[in-house]
Amino acid sequence: MKQTFEMDKNPRNIHQTPSEQLSLMDLNFSLERDTTYYLISDKWWTKFKRYGRYADDVDEDLNPGPVDNSTILEPPDYKELRKDLIDWIHYNIVTEAQWNLLVKWFEFSINFTIIIY
Numbered sequence: 001m002k003q004t005f006e007m008d009k010n011p012r013n014i015h016q017t018p019s020e021q022l023s024l025m026d027l028n029f030s031l032e033r034d035t036t037y038y039l040i041s042d043k044w045w046t047k048f049k050r051y052g053r054y055a056d057d058v059d060e061d062l063n064p065g066p067v068d069n070s071t072i073l074e075p076p077d078y079k080e081l082r083k084d085l086i087d088w089i090h091y092n093i094v095t096e097a098q099w100n101l102l103v104k105w106f107e108f109s110i111n112f113t114i115i116i117y
């Protein structure tokens with residue numbers, strides 16, 4: 001089952017250091033039936049990991065910016081997944097709790113759709 005919706009951008013506070021944020025994003029879990037998961041573009045995810053590893057000195061140049069899934073969505077309306085995607089290469093899957101933390105810390109790009117499976 002696929003759902004899409006859009007989220008408004010709101011200011012959020014960051015309470016953890018970048019390395020603490022990264023430690024909360026363990027992707028070593030099994031997918032379970034009837035559970036909500038979110039897809040994250042690997043392009044954005046790679047920036048986030050770099051930020052978590054090297055930015056404890058609060059180097060804003062490494063900040064990945066708002067979660068951006070534009071690279072995994074079909075233009076021009078960005079409402080559907082691209083057809084050529086490969087799991088764990090073009091995107092990563094996070095739990096609902098992890099997604100909520102990422103949006104709290106980094107917000108979400110306006111005009112891009114959140115994909116839920």
